[in-house]
Amino acid sequence: MSDISGGAARDLGPHQHAHAAPSTQQMRTVGQRRRDAEEKLEHHLQEARHKSEHHLLADETEAASPDVAKP
Numbered sequence: 726m727s728d729i730s731g732g733a734a735r736d737l738g739p740h741q742h743a744h745a746a747p748s749t750q751q752m753r754t755v756g757q758r759r760r761d762a763e764e765k766l767e768h769h770l771q772e773a774r775h776k777s778e779h780h781l782l783a784d785e786t787e788a789a790s791p792d793v794a795k796p
Contacts, residue, residue: 747755
């Protein structure tokens with residue numbers, strides 16, 4: 726078989742072996758990203774609830790006033 730690396734140890738850069746423990750900084754970064762993602766998700770869920778409530782109120786208002794001509 727041919728060895729493309731030229732016999733030198735393969736440099737994996739910032740990637741680690743599957744069994745290596747992540748560094749403290751990596752853990753902090755992952756935690757911060759997770760918190761940001763959870764915050765973004767909560768914001769989207771609140772917007773969806775608000776839109777749903779607004780839609781339901783509009784339907785109730787429309788149903789309560791049958792004399793309004795519908796297009």
